[in-house]
Amino acid sequence: MFAQRISVAQVEEGDELAPRFDADGLIPVVTTDADTGEVLMHAYMNAQALEQTIRQGEAFYWSRSRQCLWHKGATSGLVQKVVEIRIDDDQDAVWLRVRVVGDASCHVGYRSCFYRAVPVGEGEPAAPVKLTFRETAKVFDPEAVYGDAPNPTRL
Numbered sequence: 001m002f003a004q005r006i007s008v009a010q011v012e013e014g015d016e017l018a019p020r021f022d023a024d025g026l027i028p029v030v031t032t033d034a035d036t037g038e039v040l041m042h043a044y045m046n047a048q049a050l051e052q053t054i055r056q057g058e059a060f061y062w063s064r065s066r067q068c069l070w071h072k073g074a075t076s077g078l079v080q081k082v083v084e085i086r087i088d089d090d091q092d093a094v095w096l097r098v099r100v101v102g103d104a105s106c107h108v109g110y111r112s113c114f115y116r117a118v119p120v121g122e123g124e125p126a127a128p129v130k131l132t133f134r135e136t137a138k139v140f141d142p143e144a145v146y147g148d149a150p151n152p153t154r155l
Contacts, residue, residue, distance in 0.1 A: 003018040017087065018091055019087065020092040027050065029094040031095075034083035040113065080100050112135065
């Protein structure tokens with residue numbers, strides 16, 4: 001499905017998909033809402049996840065914490081339907097524009113994984129820096145959806 005990377009010109013100006021996966025076989029992905037542009041999440045894909053996303057039109061990722069292919073929404077029902085896939089100029093980052101069935105993308109229950117803001121331009125910050133919640137209501141109850149499943153987030 002993917003072209004071999006032959007030259008800078010081919011990668012940057014050509015019409016063949018030739019993604020560059022990192023040493024772990026991963027490529028970063030930013031996922032946004034197709035209608036609003038809101039950033040929903042950042043994740044990674046391996047070659048299989050990118051292939052499945054292209055073939056099925058739904059978002060697949062590689063879970064670094066679980067070390068497995070992850071079909072977004074397979075457990076929660078919050079499937080990401082892909083509207084558009086874009087790749088950056090040197091083909092080492094992916095941008096997905098999606099519509100989410102159920103209107104949430106974060107396993108913590110918020111719409112976006114980017115539900116907190118970091119203060120900027122307020123002088124020397126106190127340690128530790130205090131975050132401000134930009135989303136205050138959860139879209140779903142993670143415990144009701146996932147039950148006692150282990151939290152995939154690493155500490």
